[in-house]
Amino acid sequence: MHRPFLFAYLALSLFTATAHAESAGTDQDKAQISAATAAWVEAFNARDAQRIASLYAPDAVFWGTISPTLRLTPEAVLEYFQSSVTRRPKLRMALVDEHPRVFGDIGINTGAYTSREPRDEGEVVQPSRFTFVYRKEAGRWMIIEHHSSRVPGS
16 A cells, blocks of 8 residues: 555655756866867867877777777777878867766766868768767766767768
């Protein structure tokens, strides 16, 4: 007879805890997540593979846009960006949209960017989307999960 009340209490407690966890992210935390994403774009546009890779935690997981391989080690992340720098030295990107959220020491930024690459036949423009998951380590937001993909139909 008390089970419906227990279930309702547990559901309400879970909802309240989840809502509180997200609201615990301050505007400063969200700004730091946004700044960490901007730092990634800046490093990418500088075509500095080492600098890009340094933004990833050692246990990061990364699905790149132009590779079918899931990157699970710092060496694999670095190799992906070294390959990109070598194969596509003129590729640049710009953030279009982002939605940073913070849940304690975990931050998520989901959004879109546009890549541009000048070629002999004209500039190639590719809209893409991303999700970065960050973990705060020693006061620094490190990427622990990254997925980017092209926007379908573009």
